[in-house]
Structures are given as C-alpha cells and as structure tokens.
Amino acid sequence: MNQFQYVRPSKQQAAIEAVAKDANATFIAGGTNLVDLMKRGVMAPQKLVDINRLPLTRIDHDPGKLRIGALALNSAVADDKQVREHQPLLVQAINAGASAQLRNMATTGGNMLQRTRCPYFYDTAMPCNKREPGTGCGALEGINRMHAIFGFSDKCIAVHPSDMSVALVALDATVLVSGPRGDRRIAFADLHRLPGDTPEKDTTLEPGELITAVEVPDNPFTKHVSYHKVRERASYAFALVSAAAALDLDGSTIKAARLAFGGVAHKPWRLTAAEQFLVGKPATEETFKQAATVAMQGAKAFKHNEYKLRLAPNTLVQALKNATAA
Amino acid sequence: MKPLSKQIGSTLNRVDGHLKVTGAATYSAEYELPGMSYAVLVGSTIAKGRIKSIDARAAEKAPGVLAVITHFNSPKVPGFTPTGKDPSQPQTTGGRLKVFNDDKVRFNDQPIAVVVADTLERARFAARLVKAEYEQEKHETDMAAGLRQAFVPTQAKKNPKSGVADYVRGTADAYKTGAVKLEAEYVIPTEVHHPMELQAIIAHWEAPDRLTIYDKTQGTMATRRDFAKEWGLPEENVKVIATFVGGAFGNALHSWPHESAAIIAARQVKRPVKLVLTREQMTTMVGYRPHTWQKIGMSASPDGKITAITHEATGQTSSYEEFTESTVQQTRMMYTAPNVNTRYRLAALDVSTPIWMRGPGEATGAFALESAMDEMAHLLNLDPLEFRLRNYTDKDPENGKPWSSKFLKECYQMGAERIGWSKRQLKPGSLRDGDWLIGYGMGVGTFGAHRGSSKANVRLLPNGTVVLQSAVTDIGPGTGTAMTQIAADTLGLPPEKIRFEWGNSEFAPAPTQGGSAIVNTVGPAVQEACLALKEKLRTMAGASNAAFASARKEDVVFADKYLTLNGNDTARASYADLLKQTDGGFVTVESKPNGENGQKYSMYSYSVHFAEVRVNPLTGEVRVSKLVSCADAGTIVNQKTAGNQMKGGAVGGIGMALMEATHMDDRFGRYVTKDLADYHVPVQADAPAVEVLFVNQPDPHVNALGTKGIGEIAIIGVAPAIANAVFNATGKRVRELPITPDKLV
Structure with a gap:
C-alpha cells in the first residue's frame, strides 16, 4: 500500500472541496472495496477524505418516497422497517450481496460505487484499460466467464458487481448528489455508464461530487418481488447472473412489471422492453419465457461466458416465478 | 478406588480447545522476537525466461528497508539439494526451487526478490518499488499441450x-x-488448499551455525532435515517449532521457496525475519x-x-x-x-x-x-x-x-x-x-x-502428572487430544493428569502429519512409552517394596500422589520418593510397525x-x-x-x-x-x-x-x-x- 494522507472533515462542503481540489484525493466511507484495491496496488490515492462524520445516515419515508442517506449501512437499510414495508425488492437485493460482516461496514453510496471484480482489473501485472488506460482489455480474449453480454466495448467487458444497484435501477431510484458546483439529481439508470472508449470512468459523477442520498418513489411492488442471484456457492459470491423482478398483479394478470439483470453489463441492466411486454399478460411461465426472450435481445457472448445466454433468461424466469408465488 | 471411565472411544473435548477459541494458541506468525524484521516477497510477472535486471534502488531507499535480496546479491546457500528418501515426503525427481539461486524464471509469481524492513507495512510498500526486466521465453501452461x-x-x-x-x-x-x-x-x-492460516515462518539465526524457525509445517522433523541440509548444518543445530497449525490439508508437507527466502533474509540482515504469504501467493507458491x-x-x-x-x-x-x-x-x-x-x-x-x-x-x-x-x-x-x-x-x-x-x-x-x-x-x-x-x-x-515408526518421550512429575512429548504436529484433527486419551487409558489416569506436548523438533522424533497415519503411528509409541514408564516405576518401587516387585505391570495403579496396586491398595510408593531415585528425565520408547503383519x-x-x-x-x-x-x-x-x-x-x-x-x-x-x-x-x-x-x-x-x-x-x-x-x-x-x-x- 502507498503512503497517503488522511483527513476526516465534519462538514460536507469541506469534504467536497478536499476532493474537488485534488485529483489524487478520494472519498472513503465503509472502505470495504477501496482498502482492498489499495492493498493490491490497483488504486493509490494520495489523500483519503473520510466522510463517516457527515450526517448522512438517516432513512426516512416521506409521503411518496423513501429517502436513504448515503452513509446508511447496507445492513441498516435491509433491516429498516420502512424499507421492508415499501421496498422489499431492495431488501432482498441488499441481503444477496457480500456477507453479513461486509454489509455491516458497507454504505449505500459506497455499494453503488464499488468497482468491478474483473480479475484483470485486480492484477497489476495484467493488461486492463479500466485500471491503466491504453494497456488493452485482458478479459476480451482471456478468461471471460464472469463478463458482460450487454453493453460492452472492445475496450472493456467488465461487469458491475453490485446487487443493491440492480434493485435500485428497477425501482426508478434517483441519486442525490452534492458537488463543487451545487446539488443535482441523477436518475439511477444514468449514474453508471457503459465503458465505450473510456472504461476508466465507472459513473457520470464529476470530480468532487458526493452522493448524499438515494430516493426511491413509492410503488405498487410491495408483495410480488424477487431478487434471484445465481452464483457458484450458496452465499458470499458475486453473481454469475442475477435478476430482479417486481410485479403488480390483478388476479393473475400483470398490471405492471419492473425487471433488471445484474452480472451482465458494465452497469445494472434495466429491462424496459421486457417489462412492457409483460403488461396485460397472464403471469404464467410461458409468458415469462417470452419476456425473457425479449430481455435477451442484443446479448452477445465471449469464449467463456456463452452459458450466460441461457442462464440469464432462465434466471429471469425463475425470479418472475418466485415473485408470482410470493 | 473409583474406576476411571475409558477415554478411548469417548467424546473428550479438545485439550487445546480453550486455547484456540480464546485466541491464546500461538500460531507461527504470532511469535514476537526482539529485533524482529518483516519480509515481503516479490513475484515474477512472466512464466518463463530470464531475469535481465532488477532495479531495487527505490526499494532500498524506502523508509525502514533493511535489505532487498535477489539472485544478484543473495548469500550463497551451501546445499540446495533435492528432498531425501523420507517416505513421508513426496517422491520427487528433480528438486525444490532454489530461490534466488539463478536468473531463471520457471513459473509466474516465482519469488525473484525479498524485501526486508523494520515493519510489515514498510516492507510491503518497498516491495512494490522493485522493478524487474526479463528476457521472456515461450511458456507452456496449457494442460492440453x-x-x-x-x-x-x-x-x-x-x-x-x-x-x-x-x-x-x-x-x-x-x-x-x-x-x-x-x-x-x-x-x-x-x-488450491487455502487453509485459513496463511503460510508463515519466522527464521532466527541464534548463532552463525544455529537456526530456529517457527514455521507452518506438517512435519517438524522433515522441515528440520531440509533446512539443515540446505545450510550444511548438523540436524540438531536446527530447531523447528510448529505448535499450532491452522489447517494445511497437505500444503505444508513440502519445504517451499518462501521458507528458504526467510532463512536467507535472516542470514543477511542478522535479525529474526517474519514472512507471511499473501492469500494470492498461497495459489502460486505452496502447492495445489x-x-x-x-x-x-x-x-x-x-x-x-x-x-x-x-x-x-x-x-x-x-x-x-x-x-x-x-x-x-x-x-x-x-x-x-x-x-x-x-x-x-x-x-x-x-x-x-x-x-x-x-x-x-x-x-x-x-x-x-x-x-x-x-x-x-x-x-x-x-x-x-x-x-x-x-x-x-x-x-x-x-x-x-x-x-x-x-x-x-x-x-x-x-x-x-x-x-x-x-x-x-x-x-x-x-x-x-x-x-x-x-x-x-x-x-x-x-x-x-x-503405520510408520515413531518415538515418544514420557516422564512423571512429582504431582502425579505424566508428561509426554512428540515432535508430531497437530494440523487440526485433534492429535494432542487423541494421544492424551491413549495415554490416559494406558496409565489408568484421568486425562487432566496427562500433558501431551507436540510440535517441536526437539521432542521425540515422529513422522510428518499426513497420509492418515498419525494415530496409527504415534498412538502405539505413546501407548508403549506409557507401558515402559509403568514398568520402570514398578521396578523402582519394587526395590523397597516386595508387593511391587512381584506385581504385574497391568496391576500398577496411579493414585493421587502415590503408586499403588490393583487389589492391594495398602502397597504405596509416593511419587516424590520414586522420583528421588531417578534423574527425573524422560523414558524414550521407539515403536515400529509389525513387519510380518504388513x-x-x-x-x-x-x-x-x-x-x-x-x-x-x-x-x-x-x-x-x-x-x-x-x-x-x-x-x-x-x-x-x-x-x-x-x-x-x-x-x-x-x-x-x-x-x-x-x-x-x-x-x-x-x-x-x-x-x-x-x-x-x-x-x-x-x-x-x-x-x-x-x-x-x-x-x-x-x-x-x-x-x-x-x-x-x-x-x-x-x-x-x-x-x-x-x-x-x-x-x-x-x-x-x-x-x-x-x-x-
């Protein structure tokens, strides 16, 4: 690990300025990902701005929306009565991620901003455009069994690892951001970006911009929801593929649906076409399979992840079945 | 006297269970020695070829760095020889990697340098600064080929x-x-084995010809033999301590480059050196x-x-x-x-x-x-x-x-x-x-x-506790507990009166823990040593007491503070008196497998x-x-x-x-x-x-x-x-x- 400076401001504006002014500074909250990356030499910030003293841990349900502070711990969010009542899909997704110990440290904002687990990104002896632009994508012709089937570029085929974000993108969340040039709101679907020619940029945040909260609007998806995560062991592993499904049912007819995939792209992958397909149709396995076919349009596999072309639609079907039965 | 319940076949709790669950058990990386220094290995980033140059200047100048050792400046190791004919060692042809011995790279992440510093953090930081240039050759890692x-x-x-x-x-x-x-x-x-405990060693040259190592190993004797040979030392000049091993599953059955590297480093900096592998190095350096x-x-x-x-x-x-x-x-x-x-x-x-x-x-x-x-x-x-x-x-x-x-x-x-x-x-x-x-x-x-051959040491203390010693390790199966039970039954003592000590090459020689052979092998040695102790004490008691002289060793009973006889508890010989007749030393017994049955x-x-x-x-x-x-x-x-x-x-x-x-x-x-x-x-x-x-x-x-x-x-x-x-x-x-x-x- 490199030597670095460490500051712990108690005012939000001071924290933002500290990072905005210094290209080699970065925020640290739970540190569950950043510290690993520093130990491995993948990230080497010269200044850590610890934001844990900022008053950003509240979880409030105001009329029409849930507001989760950026520093609310994953475990606190998943355990919160208001979240459980209004956004059960989010609870399932958070609990599918990492381990209880990590969820006790990881924050809401940090979870969204965790970096890819692509092994080429993690190994400084390997090429990786995300870590070191211009060195090439090691995974493109390498061991790419964990990699993207949607939205990739020839510069990067990594996937975003967060489970929580898959639920948030499905639930039309909004990210609240504060920066050197003031506050702004970002639709969750626009927070993460596709790699294109600049895979080193994971998100659309500007330097010094700090996530302060995420808002989730109230919705009718309080019963028929499922986050189904397929991984190589029963717990504590990143997804091969995951699917978030939320249904609003009128008897056995689908009034509305929210769907997203995890583990398939550089960002949590919302499935709006499949959602629209489901509206007005009966909640049957046959319908779900057709929706899954719609969801998979445009998917393309590499040498080692061809299985995802079968696993992803099947996982979506499983999640929809679970949601219907819930 | 109340008959003792039989220990063999019981569900006796682990004798070291309390130490382990309270964190009081000391594993190899946890020993602290005065003047300790810390080593971090630098691995190659190619799979095959030649190291052209290593730029260690920045690392050497980094704070707290004591040495950067590579094949260019490593002290010469007198005997990098293949492992011997010990049946508990793998039958290999060729030999162990001779670390820092030449410029050849034989696998990716092969140790090419070791950085020693006064703290682990400084060693880790400086290790990142070491830069190598290679002349790469075409490697083959594909199993199909x-x-x-x-x-x-x-x-x-x-x-x-x-x-x-x-x-x-x-x-x-x-x-x-x-x-x-x-x-x-x-x-x-x-x-990959990936036991919970990372591979760790502390190498300490107590004198130019005396080496003590606290090492994660499954065999204190085998490790002693390998490093005595590597440094051309008599085996008794090398002491290996491995009291607790946090799982191994086989990966501590061989001597590995990181162990040689730590010993070389300790030689160079003239201080004890602690080297703990990273989880990543557990994949590349210690077998699979x-x-x-x-x-x-x-x-x-x-x-x-x-x-x-x-x-x-x-x-x-x-x-x-x-x-x-x-x-x-x-x-x-x-x-x-x-x-x-x-x-x-x-x-x-x-x-x-x-x-x-x-x-x-x-x-x-x-x-x-x-x-x-x-x-x-x-x-x-x-x-x-x-x-x-x-x-x-x-x-x-x-x-x-x-x-x-x-x-x-x-x-x-x-x-x-x-x-x-x-x-x-x-x-x-x-x-x-x-x-x-x-x-x-x-x-x-x-x-x-x-079943192999093994020795066991046994002696009686004045308070009636029986101490046994064996060089065997306990990598988790509960060897210490099983041996305590075997000794307890053989001597007719409650397990609290038995103290079995293990994991030190200076104890009675025992084989490496592996191949499901330890209870088969060390168990009989413990049993036979206990019987020999009984017989020795009976003979000694018999010198002054006719009842003991004519008794069978099976009838000897260990009471609280004295020896007595089954069916004749008026015959008594106090431990204090018996021990006056001895030097208080160990009875050593060697147990060999029955060749005919085999x-x-x-x-x-x-x-x-x-x-x-x-x-x-x-x-x-x-x-x-x-x-x-x-x-x-x-x-x-x-x-x-x-x-x-x-x-x-x-x-x-x-x-x-x-x-x-x-x-x-x-x-x-x-x-x-x-x-x-x-x-x-x-x-x-x-x-x-x-x-x-x-x-x-x-x-x-x-x-x-x-x-x-x-x-x-x-x-x-x-x-x-x-x-x-x-x-x-x-x-x-x-x-x-x-x-x-x-x-x-």
Whole structure:
C-alpha cells in the first residue's frame, strides 16, 4: 500500500472541496472495496477524505418516497422497517450481496460505487484499460466467464458487481448528489455508464461530487418481488447472473412489471422492453419465457461466458416465478 | 478406588480447545522476537525466461528497508539439494526451487526478490518499488499441450514395482471387448488448499551455525532435515517449532521457496525475519492439487459383474520437479474385476510444483472410478449400491492377500439406511420438490492404513502428572487430544493428569502429519512409552517394596500422589520418593510397525458417502441437502474429533464437487483466480448437517489400538457421490469438476 494522507472533515462542503481540489484525493466511507484495491496496488490515492462524520445516515419515508442517506449501512437499510414495508425488492437485493460482516461496514453510496471484480482489473501485472488506460482489455480474449453480454466495448467487458444497484435501477431510484458546483439529481439508470472508449470512468459523477442520498418513489411492488442471484456457492459470491423482478398483479394478470439483470453489463441492466411486454399478460411461465426472450435481445457472448445466454433468461424466469408465488 | 471411565472411544473435548477459541494458541506468525524484521516477497510477472535486471534502488531507499535480496546479491546457500528418501515426503525427481539461486524464471509469481524492513507495512510498500526486466521465453501452461507430451514418471522407470508404474492384472484394455462397455474421460481442475492460516515462518539465526524457525509445517522433523541440509548444518543445530497449525490439508508437507527466502533474509540482515504469504501467493507458491485428466474403460457382464477396468491418469507437475501421487490405486483393489490395468503419466508445465491435497491422488482417482461405477450401473439398469455389492471383494485382488479388516458392507448398509436410499429412483429426473429436482448418489473411498515408526518421550512429575512429548504436529484433527486419551487409558489416569506436548523438533522424533497415519503411528509409541514408564516405576518401587516387585505391570495403579496396586491398595510408593531415585528425565520408547503383519495383510480404511442433492433445472444451482458419511476406520479414539474430521472432509468434498477451481490465462501463464473472492470454497450455507457414522470395529493387525486412519477417507468419494446425485436428479453427467451452474444450464 502507498503512503497517503488522511483527513476526516465534519462538514460536507469541506469534504467536497478536499476532493474537488485534488485529483489524487478520494472519498472513503465503509472502505470495504477501496482498502482492498489499495492493498493490491490497483488504486493509490494520495489523500483519503473520510466522510463517516457527515450526517448522512438517516432513512426516512416521506409521503411518496423513501429517502436513504448515503452513509446508511447496507445492513441498516435491509433491516429498516420502512424499507421492508415499501421496498422489499431492495431488501432482498441488499441481503444477496457480500456477507453479513461486509454489509455491516458497507454504505449505500459506497455499494453503488464499488468497482468491478474483473480479475484483470485486480492484477497489476495484467493488461486492463479500466485500471491503466491504453494497456488493452485482458478479459476480451482471456478468461471471460464472469463478463458482460450487454453493453460492452472492445475496450472493456467488465461487469458491475453490485446487487443493491440492480434493485435500485428497477425501482426508478434517483441519486442525490452534492458537488463543487451545487446539488443535482441523477436518475439511477444514468449514474453508471457503459465503458465505450473510456472504461476508466465507472459513473457520470464529476470530480468532487458526493452522493448524499438515494430516493426511491413509492410503488405498487410491495408483495410480488424477487431478487434471484445465481452464483457458484450458496452465499458470499458475486453473481454469475442475477435478476430482479417486481410485479403488480390483478388476479393473475400483470398490471405492471419492473425487471433488471445484474452480472451482465458494465452497469445494472434495466429491462424496459421486457417489462412492457409483460403488461396485460397472464403471469404464467410461458409468458415469462417470452419476456425473457425479449430481455435477451442484443446479448452477445465471449469464449467463456456463452452459458450466460441461457442462464440469464432462465434466471429471469425463475425470479418472475418466485415473485408470482410470493 | 473409583474406576476411571475409558477415554478411548469417548467424546473428550479438545485439550487445546480453550486455547484456540480464546485466541491464546500461538500460531507461527504470532511469535514476537526482539529485533524482529518483516519480509515481503516479490513475484515474477512472466512464466518463463530470464531475469535481465532488477532495479531495487527505490526499494532500498524506502523508509525502514533493511535489505532487498535477489539472485544478484543473495548469500550463497551451501546445499540446495533435492528432498531425501523420507517416505513421508513426496517422491520427487528433480528438486525444490532454489530461490534466488539463478536468473531463471520457471513459473509466474516465482519469488525473484525479498524485501526486508523494520515493519510489515514498510516492507510491503518497498516491495512494490522493485522493478524487474526479463528476457521472456515461450511458456507452456496449457494442460492440453501437457497431455500431448505426457511421460512416464522417472520413479516408475527406475522401479517397475513402484505404485505409479503401469499395472496389469489379467489382460490389458480387456474392456474393449466386454459385453456392456463404458469409456469416459474425467477432469479435475487445479485446486488450491487455502487453509485459513496463511503460510508463515519466522527464521532466527541464534548463532552463525544455529537456526530456529517457527514455521507452518506438517512435519517438524522433515522441515528440520531440509533446512539443515540446505545450510550444511548438523540436524540438531536446527530447531523447528510448529505448535499450532491452522489447517494445511497437505500444503505444508513440502519445504517451499518462501521458507528458504526467510532463512536467507535472516542470514543477511542478522535479525529474526517474519514472512507471511499473501492469500494470492498461497495459489502460486505452496502447492495445489494437480490438474488431472483421467480415462476409465470399464466392461461388465449383463448380470452386473465387472469384467475389466482400465484407468489412465495424467497429472500436472512443474518443469523442475516431478510430483506423483496414487491416483489409480483404488481401481486396482476395490472391485473384483479379473482384468485391470492402470497407466499413470505426468505432464510438465511452466507452473510451480503441486503437492498432496487432502485425500490426495486417491480422491482425484475416486472421482473417475466412482463416477464410472455409477455410469455402468445406469447402463446395466442396476441400483449403484447393488452393482457395488455384486463386485465386492473379500480379499485384495491386487495381491491376493486377506484384508486386515474390512467392514465396507456394514458401511453401505448403515449409510443407505440413514440417507433414505430406498427413495432413490433408477430413472434420473424422477423426483421433484417444487422448482427443484432431487437426486441421490453414492461414492466409495479407500486409503492405505499406513503405520510408520515413531518415538515418544514420557516422564512423571512429582504431582502425579505424566508428561509426554512428540515432535508430531497437530494440523487440526485433534492429535494432542487423541494421544492424551491413549495415554490416559494406558496409565489408568484421568486425562487432566496427562500433558501431551507436540510440535517441536526437539521432542521425540515422529513422522510428518499426513497420509492418515498419525494415530496409527504415534498412538502405539505413546501407548508403549506409557507401558515402559509403568514398568520402570514398578521396578523402582519394587526395590523397597516386595508387593511391587512381584506385581504385574497391568496391576500398577496411579493414585493421587502415590503408586499403588490393583487389589492391594495398602502397597504405596509416593511419587516424590520414586522420583528421588531417578534423574527425573524422560523414558524414550521407539515403536515400529509389525513387519510380518504388513506382509500378510492388505490394510485399508474405507468410507462411503451418500448425497442427496437439489438441482434447479432452470438456473443450474446445486445444493447438497443431505450428506451421510460412513467410515470403517478401525477403532475410533475420539468420537467428537473424528466426527469433526469426517465433516471437514465432507465439506471439502462439496467444494471439490461444486465450486473449487483455478483458472489460468494461458497467454500469460498466470492464474486469474488468486483470492477467496474468485476461488470459491464452501461457506456454511453450502454445507448441510453432515451425518457421520462409524463402524468402530478395531483392526486386529495395524496396531494394538486397532486404528486405521480417517483424514483421507473423509474426502475420498465425496465428489463422485455428489456428481452421481446430480446425474440422478437431472440425467446430466458432468465429468469435469466442479459442477458449476454453467455446466448444467
């Protein structure tokens, strides 16, 4: 690990300025990902701005929306009565991620901003455009069994690892951001970006911009929801593929649906076409399979992840079945 | 006097359990010595070639750095020689990597430099600053290429009777003309031991010719021998301490480059050096279960009698050291086939040397054989248990000898009943619970009931406590507890009055902990030493007391503060008086295996594992919902620790079956699965409540205790039981482990 400076401001504006002014500074909250990356030499910030003293841990349900502070711990969010009542899909997704110990440290904002687990990104002896632009994508012709089937570029085929974000993108969340040039709101679907020619940029945040909260609007998806995560062991592993499904049912007819995939792209992958397909149709396995076919349009596999072309639609079907039965 | 309850066969808690759960047990990395320094290894980033230059200037200038050692400036190690002929050491040709000895790179992440500093953080920081330039050569890490150039191990060429030489009984490849015929290939990927405790060593030169090392090793004597030889020292000048070992599963059975590096570094900086590997280095520097390709040819008569088996195996090894293991052994002796032949080959690649990993080759081999048994039963439309019973053998078909003991049929019966085998359907995919398919499978394991030579020291303290000492390590099975029980029963003392000390090369010589042989080997030494102590004390007491002089040693009773006699408790000799007559020193006894019995009988432990699995046919997720492991391991010394060992093996088997695999990017010859996020081992949620059953019948021939060994059979046969259950659930036969979702969707 490199030597670095460490500051712990108690005012939000001071924290933002500290990072905005210094290209080699970065925020640290739970540190569950950043510290690993520093130990491995993948990230080497010269200044850590610890934001844990900022008053950003509240979880409030105001009329029409849930507001989760950026520093609310994953475990606190998943355990919160208001979240459980209004956004059960989010609870399932958070609990599918990492381990209880990590969820006790990881924050809401940090979870969204965790970096890819692509092994080429993690190994400084390997090429990786995300870590070191211009060195090439090691995974493109390498061991790419964990990699993207949607939205990739020839510069990067990594996937975003967060489970929580898959639920948030499905639930039309909004990210609240504060920066050197003031506050702004970002639709969750626009927070993460596709790699294109600049895979080193994971998100659309500007330097010094700090996530302060995420808002989730109230919705009718309080019963028929499922986050189904397929991984190589029963717990504590990143997804091969995951699917978030939320249904609003009128008897056995689908009034509305929210769907997203995890583990398939550089960002949590919302499935709006499949959602629209489901509206007005009966909640049957046959319908779900057709929706899954719609969801998979445009998917393309590499040498080692061809299985995802079968696993992803099947996982979506499983999640929809679970949601219907819930 | 109140009779003591018998300790052998009890559920005595671990004698070191309290130390372990309170954090008071000291592991190798946890010793603190005055003037300690800290070492971090720098690994190569190419798989093959030559180091042209190493720029260590920035590292040397970094704060707190004491030395940067490379092959350019390393102190010369007098004797980098191959491992000797110790049967507890792998039979290798070639030799261990001679670290910092030349400019050659033989595998990716080979140590090319070690940075020593006054703190770990400073050493780690400076290690990042070391830059190497290479002259790269074309490497080969692809097993497919290795298979094309597979060769007969040197050991087999030298000795046609070697266990890895070709074997033929009846006609070779007779399966090809059999009535019902099967031919299938099975693959095991490279698996890594990944014990919880990282490999660690503290090297301390107490004088220019006296070395003490606190080391994670399974054998204090073997480690002492290797490093005494490396430095041209008399063995007694090297002291190895390994009191607690936090799991090893085989990867501390060999001496590795990081150990040599720490000793070199301590020599150079003239201070004690602590070196702890990183989790990533555990993948590349301390062995692994070798990637192994196997092919089974099998034929049977329509009534379910096996007529022939051919078992071929090729295991991966390094370019500089031939590592072999007994992958094909179970095929030679498990079933009554008149025609059996085996072929074992090696594939040398530009990787580090593999090492035995729990079960070792036998577990790899059993995946192929026991999967093939299931496939053949399916072809014959027979229940796989019935098929095994039709081919059961009451003597060893490999050599015609009788078994020293064999209760495998009893295991079959007990295990089948507990798992509910009668629910199993012949037709795959017949059972379902909601979205999940259910299947049942079984797999058999066997491992030689090995016994070697061992010594044990014993002495009595004035307070009536008996102290025993052995150089043996306890890597987790509860060796210290088992030896305490054996001593307690032999002496007629409660376990609190026994103090068994282990893990130090200065104690009585004992073999390396491995090959399921420790209770078989050290147990009799402890037993015989206790008997010798009894006899010595009786003779001494007899000098002044006629009742003792005429008594039999079996009648000697250890009371609170004095020795007395069974049936005559007026005869008393106080410990204080007895000890006045001695120098208070140890009685040392050597215990050797009975050579004659070894010649007359074939000695094996057996296990059978029954698995119930649930498979989601949409997503390919597999969950082991029930696992029953039943063992014929002779006398069970401690029901609790033995049960624990069986459960650990079963969970290891779940890992082997469902998730454990490394992936190598052959373009770079570099692994991409180097940490525990990418290399998956089972978590609690993957392990069902494993049910363990013991036949618990003493073997009359291995030793006087009747033990046969448990460590390996706990895992051998588990992976095929799960693979067979997955087939029974889905009709899909996966012949390349692990059975991850991608192989089932």
